[in-house]
Amino acid sequence: MARIIVVTSGKGGVGKTTTSAAISMGLAKKGHKTVVIDFDVGLRNLDLIMGCERRVVYDIINVINGEASLNQALIKDKNCNLLSILPASQTRNKDALTQEGVGNILEELSKEFKYIVCDSPAGIEQGAHLAMYFADDAFIVTNPEVSSVRDSDRILGLLSSKSQRAEKNEEPIKEYLILTRYAPERVKSGEMLSLDDVQDILSLDLLGVIPESKSVLTASNSGNPVILDEKSDAGQAYGDIVARYLGETRPHRFIDGKKGLFRKLFGGG
């Protein structure tokens, strides 16, 4: 039986697709057969971040409408053969996604894959609703910024009321926090919400903090998930997140920034 993970946030531009690409690659690299699904119908971008945009033939709507089989629509990742991508449709309306159609796809994928990662679109409309509806685990991607924290709180409310687990009175979806674009120096100077500030409001299980990093843009420029850049801070942070999710204990990094004793005592950025 597969574990279904939704990567969600409410707000756009906080790093959902970057995170979906990174963790699905990380899970596959750890030896687990994984599929990542783009739920952003009409504005697909996961294909671009994964670097498979020129290999998209069929998409999730084609599968729901019976115009293609699931195997025809799945794209094998170029870096890791345990990872597959199910792209969103670029042309059709978001309402083409149906609960029954998505349910059937997830059921079929569950037979073959260990992890199913659902990359949610921004907002709280149909695409976002269906991305989270069948989930077992939710990764809440949040920036240390007021609008993002507020939207995350709204999403938490929906996860606990508008999901299959909630409707069937089953054990609730497990919710985890991934705090992205974190700049410890700005936190120290009081111009950015700290991890503790965000946790005072959301109080979630922390999977990890992704530091603000140039490597994220470099990775998307080249179409390789940032987790493959093992030298980069963001790549390592995502590596930690995947390991923690799989049950390893790893100390949290990138929260305090790197500083020597002298700089700690006398400042100096």
Added chain:
Amino acid sequence: MGRKGCLGSYLGAGDMSLLDYFRTSKTSSASLAKERLQILVAYERSSHNQPPYLPQLQQELLIVIQKYVNVNCDAMTIKLEQSDNQETLELNIVLPDFRRV
């Protein structure tokens, strides 16, 4: 954010350091952000848990009250609270100063 002291900038300070403790600090923008968020989130959590008919009920009650008393639209707050085995509907109406009516 904030102005650095001469000594701090001489040492190339940018972040929280020993020297910061001797500077007089204004309320940071992050703490303001947190305060605003806490208030907003608490309000939104309570309003999302309310039944969907509540805004309409409030609207209609207000119309009835306005037939008899000259109250403002924002003069009424409505709250539904649930405890173990009872629900309480709390209505709070601020009446205008009667001498002026």
